[in-house]
Amino acid sequence: MTIRAPYRSLRGISAVAALLAIGAVGCSDVSDAVDSAKDGAKKVARQRSVFSLDIGDCYNPNGKAEGEAFAIEVVPCDEAHEGQVVGEFAIDEGKEYPGDDEITTIADDRCLVEAQKYAPDTWALPQGVGLSHYTPSKESWATGDRAVSCTYTAEKGTFSGPLDTAKSLKPEQTTYLEGSNAVYEALWANQPEKDTVEDDLAGYKAQAKAVAAALDAHVKGMDGIEGTEVGKLHATLTKAAGNWGKAADAADADAFYIAYEPAFTGIDPNKSVAARKELGLATTVPADEAEVWAG
Numbered sequence: 215m216t217i218r219a220p221y222r223s224l225r226g227i228s229a230v231a232a233l234l235a236i237g238a239v240g241c242s243d244v245s246d247a248v249d250s251a252k253d254g255a256k257k258v259a260r261q262r263s264v265f266s267l268d269i270g271d272c273y274n275p276n277g278k279a280e281g282e283a284f285a286i287e288v289v290p291c292d293e294a295h296e297g298q299v300v301g302e303f304a305i306d307e308g309k310e311y312p313g314d315d316e317i318t319t320i321a322d323d324r325c326l327v328e329a330q331k332y333a334p335d336t337w338a339l340p341q342g343v344g345l346s347h348y349t350p351s352k353e354s355w356a357t358g359d360r361a362v363s364c365t366y367t368a369e370k371g372t373f374s375g376p377l378d379t380a381k382s383l384k385p386e387q388t389t390y391l392e393g394s395n396a397v398y399e400a401l402w403a404n405q406p407e408k409d410t411v412e413d414d415l416a417g418y419k420a421q422a423k424a425v426a427a428a429l430d431a432h433v434k435g436m437d438g439i440e441g442t443e444v445g446k447l448h449a450t451l452t453k454a455a456g457n458w459g460k461a462a463d464a465a466d467a468d469a470f471y472i473a474y475e476p477a478f479t480g481i482d483p484n485k486s487v488a489a490r491k492e493l494g495l496a497t498t499v500p501a502d503e504a505e506v507w508a509g
């Protein structure tokens with residue numbers, strides 16, 4: 215009787231379930247064949263169940279077909295690899311499988327939080343690395359699987375080295391990053407449903423209120439951080455918080471637009487580069503963020 219092992223769903227990168235098989239070789243190039251067999255044997259030896267992933271594991275998926283995975287190749291982080299586990303948590307949603315969409319929503323929201331605990335400075339991530347997650351499939355859910363593994367993965371190619379930077383940060387760096395990350399999370403997590411302010415003024419005001427609150431907290435956290443450039447950014451963000459507050463209180467769409475333009479410009483990531491340099495943090499604005507504020 216064939217027993218099919220439960221799989222886990224992967225969103226964001228490719229993976230398949232097949233383990234490596236070492237094929238037969240001809241007699242013509244024995245040396246190359248032996249080397250290939252050794253590499254293949256090492257890859258097989260490194261195979262691990264996707265259910266056994268731990269935070270900090272660096273790995274390569276077995277294949278390129280996006281969908282589900284049972285096994286992956288765990289490798290030393292100083293070797294080239296396609297992904298690293300940066301967080302994990304369990305879903306508490308009762309006995310019934312909540313559905314693919316609900317699982318994805320939960321993982322999207324929670325993995326962002328877990329990943330920032332592990333690697334708070336997202337500007338320091340290798341170029342082309344994005345957040346993904348392994349989640350329970352309907353089949354694995356039935357066996358009791360509730361775990362989500364949050365991973366940073368390369369969209370193309372590989373990267374090397376661990377991403378765990380939280381332990382090496384100074385208190386002022388951690389304070390700054392927590393506040394800054396919260397501001398942009400408030401901005402993107404509260405996107406209005408409609409494309410125009412006229413069609414969803416309440417939604418845009420709610421977003422503005424969330425950003426204003428996050429900015430107020432960020433500015434307060436920066437009060438105890440010394441530095442000339444940090445002080446300049448503190449003043450810029452204080453002004454931006456005021457404009458976001460005005461947008462949140464706007465009586466109509468016209469008033470919202472008047473406040474929103476300087477509010478949005480005030481949190482342009484480029485304005486924080488000098489302060490980040492002073493704090494010893496990464497100073498290259500991620501490409502996706504740079505594109506948004508480039509207009």
